Amino acid sequence: MIDQVDRELQEWVKSVVMGADVVLGPPRQLEGKHGVSLYLLALTNPPQAWMNRQPPIRIALRYFVATWAGDDEEEAHRLLGKLVLAAIKKHEYELDLAEVPAAMWAALGIAPRPTFTLCVPLPIERLEPVTRLVQGPLVMRGTPITSLYGIVLGPGDVPIAGASVELPALQLRNHTDTGGRFHFPTVPGEAGSTRLLVKAKGRVQNVTVEQPTSGREPLVIRFDSFEIK
Template sequence: MSRIAGQTPVFLGVPDRDSLERGVCLYLLELGPAPPSRGGARAPLQISVCYLVTAGAASPEEAHRLLGELVFAAMEETDFEVDLTPVASSVWAGLRVPPRPAFRVRVPVRRERPASVVHHVRFPLVTQTVSAEALLGCVVGPGDVPIPGALVELPALRLTTRTDDQGRFRFPRVPPVTALGHLEVRARGELLALAPEALAAEPQPLLIRLPLKEE
């Protein structure tokens, strides 16, 4: 519009007597939806704006010529929609100006969306898999007699169980023996603690001899 208007002033406010007599007036008449742009998930946001365009000059002839040039210039723009239907008298009444030659042009307005920031991993991803297996054993006393009801603990893992009638115990899912920490066995006032090295040296199932005092 400014290229066609040249030195003629361009007004963006409500059309009044001064702007209608001295230059081009672009009055923002309404906002409306626009077809969404194609471009995937990050397509730009888009609306349409409708301007009421009027023109004035020193003479009626010059005003008519300027308005015609503005119409043709708008029609040259593929994104513009030119509406040449007469402007309703109620619009002029609302603007409090006499009706005059004018046209409406709808212009798309786009706003690009910022691209999503993707943080790339700049160091190798290391995963560790710790296998879990059962820990089995049997607690016996002098003469390899099974001790039922003995308390068996893995303090580092906060796991506790008791032996059955055959002196057997079982922890169903525990890390490898080297990661268990020490194992404690209590029965009849006696305590036996086995270090991880001792556990690893014994074949499974463990046979734990608890030194009980003779009764």
């Protein structure tokens, strides 16, 4: 994506200052020559002026723009002036005339000279969702809802208090009361569609609900032994 913006920016500069060399990279590459250097400084947040653009711009590329014309500084200034005026008229770009810090010149290894920074949008392709044609009338299918009552018993049919009862598919969990009972008020009503994970005293059981339950006829879950084998 960035390489595409590089090429488009180079072509735009060439159309403004025809006949001049346009290179990507640090400005000193053109020192003593005739042309324009475009140096990508950073990827940054888009300028405030772009906030309402459609589609929204999420990333901006900041290019450092400098011109050279051998020993002819007047010609270098002419090239720079043409680019500045063209950038002002090109609404897709944002011109930044802030002074370049001295540390930047030191890092680039060249003496300070007139330059400007250009913010260019980085287009990001959005994948449009695939819209499929409706081939028939809309059919609504409901899932029956019921309540689940159960009791957890240990050896000798002794109720187990504090056993953990989970519905993994619904991310629900309950614990048995002092009588070993538990209750989930809303679960799928289709036979075989409700699966439980029951944990008691270090033992685990997977249980599938095969028939309706009620407070009088709860699902009975038995642990025959808690001995460690």
